[in-house]
Amino acid sequence: MAGPSEDKRRLILAAAVRVFAREGYHDARVGDISKEAGVAYGLVYHYFTSKEAVLEAVFRETWGLMLAAIHDVEERGGPAPDQLRRVCKIVLRAWGDDPDLVRVLVREVARSPQIQREIDEIEQAFAALERIVARGQEEGTFTKDLAARTVALMLYGALEEILTAWVLGQLPDDEDAVAEAERTIVALFTNGLAR
Amino acid sequence: MAGPSEDKRRLILAAAVRVFAREGYHDARVGDISKEAGVAYGLVYHYFTSKEAVLEAVFRETWGLMLAAIHDVEERGGPAPDQLRRVCKIVLRAWGDDPDLVRVLVREVARSPQIQREIDEIEQAFAALERIVARGQEEGTFTKDLAARTVALMLYGALEEILTAWVLGQLPDDEDAVAEAERTIVALFTNGLAR
Amino acid sequence: MAGPSEDKRRLILAAAVRVFAREGYHDARVGDISKEAGVAYGLVYHYFTSKEAVLEAVFRETWGLMLAAIHDVEERGGPAPDQLRRVCKIVLRAWGDDPDLVRVLVREVARSPQIQREIDEIEQAFAALERIVARGQEEGTFTKDLAARTVALMLYGALEEILTAWVLGQLPDDEDAVAEAERTIVALFTNGLAR
């Protein structure tokens, strides 16, 4: 599973994240990726069918990790506002953990035609947020006046916008600023949903 | 200003919106635009310096209208929550008015590398939202605990996400649904900011 | 019809014949064709959709001329052996007229997977030969013991082989040799079909 060939695949994927982050998916040439990974041009095509498939793999494999973390939050349970906070923390901390990756996800995947957004994975993130909101409504913590799905979309949009602002350097992104953003979004949505 | 040549320019611009909406900026060929507009290939280059300049013009000229509408809201004054509602209405109603245009703005401009987001125009939208929030804080309607700029970003993100969901067909977009989205976002942010 | 653009198209086609003859279809690069024609690389793709389309056009437009000549023979009528002689003459004289073209037709088109042989045009040549044989049978000049279609195929094969031998330099191809080949094939098939 983690044989030498699997390593090369990971090498290429990691290099692709850096290259896509630096130059953007479209401007990045496949040769840039192979060079960055220190492998031969053709090896990229040995592991992936196309440049687009590389982007897709980057997305799928990292998004999967985030989804798992979110599902973990749900499974651990606890009050809805708490779950909401923990999810926001996971999403926003991603920036500090791997800015290149966030940059790629935000710029290339978020609403790109390359990777159709409709694909299940993104829908699953919406669904998780929606479930958390719905749970709060059932608990009686959140108002039932607002549709959970609409709120979930807005929460998603708000989170993405914060990440985008960091990506584009439009907002400070030091530790404090990250903590503040987290506090703000949680307060806004928790209060916003309060009965 | 509205001579026969100006007409051709508008013809091209309107065609470009349709083509970009249909095929995406990147996949759209200049020939597609000229064909859609019913003019000669070269005429596109007579009026615009490049394909990118066409997109930029689309953005600039329509974004300007929206900014003016938002500024108008500010000038008319009134309570901050009211101003916020009117702004959300303007943004969300754009979908019904010109879906192709919204599609292009959301997909191609919002966070694309093509048109650098830093450009003043987008910043001005943030600033307007920020001013409205700040005004609410000064009025005493909104809490001062949350940074106006951060909230403004989140509001922008939430609005954009709703439009995106409509663009991608992930959310109903009939009259009622639009009204509901408007009500939801206003309630969410007004309550969320309430002292 | 013969505007300056049509000229360029012909220029490219003529250059392609020379290049294909010299290097073979497969080894020929599109750049070789454009260079030989003295036009820009992209112009080849302005007039043809692909390298294969160039070969196809070469075939179609020249084969058409030959078909016309053969049909002309048929229309002029006369005894079948005479018609047969005139057709052989047309085919074999093509070598002297445009060796490059014959080289391309023989090597690349004749039984290549590139241009499916089944295409109508080649079938029409068979059909014409078949008609001439059949006419001889009706006249009473040729035996009815042999199937006209089979004989037509053999005649075609024999002609093609002679051209191939010239192309590959396996047989002298001076005027006398051409005349001799013509005399031989006509004698062979006329006697072979004699009652």
Place this chain on the structure above:
Amino acid sequence: MAGPSEDKRRLILAAAVRVFAREGYHDARVGDISKEAGVAYGLVYHYFTSKEAVLEAVFRETWGLMLAAIHDVEERGGPAPDQLRRVCKIVLRAWGDDPDLVRVLVREVARSPQIQREIDEIEQAFAALERIVARGQEEGTFTKDLAARTVALMLYGALEEILTAWVLGQLPDDEDAVAEAERTIVALFTNGLAR
């Protein structure tokens, strides 16, 4: 000679015939051959120096068998028309015996640039046909008016064309049709050469 390794070599060669027949030499990938043979990619290169060398081996080893059969006909002697008939039979029966092989020989070898036709083996086939014709002339069965070499070429072309027609499905190829083709070509050339 027939060790276990020799088996693998044959395995690859037989697979190559099927693959070349199916996809054509050019479109066939080395990986297709190894997969068809059920051996590792690299093993093809253990036994053959290149993809072309595989085609050449296919040709050489099967053509050799046919040449031997033709030489056998010559050695057994008998009247020239009889020898001619037997040779035609050998050539035409190959289709029924191994259509894939004939397909490859006809399409890829016959007049391909890959395997230069001048190579001895093909010349030897011409030479054999030529000798048979010449023998008929010496016997007094065939006219001396026609050059044996030219006639040999035509005979070769006619045979090849029949095979080609079968390969391309342009002519029925059941037992009866094969017998008819044989009869036709023999009659045509025997009569054609009659004094």
Place this chain on the structure above:
DNA sequence: GATGAATGAGATTTCATTCAT
């Protein structure tokens, strides 16, 4: 202003061949 033929740089992708194991 208007036309559309002409240009050519540049990107993706393929796949025969090599080579370390």
Place this chain on the structure above:
DNA sequence: AATGAATGAAATCTCATTCAT
């Protein structure tokens, strides 16, 4: 002998931009 990952040269095709009319 056998394997298959790794290499990288080479070729097609696209299309934004230019330009002569």
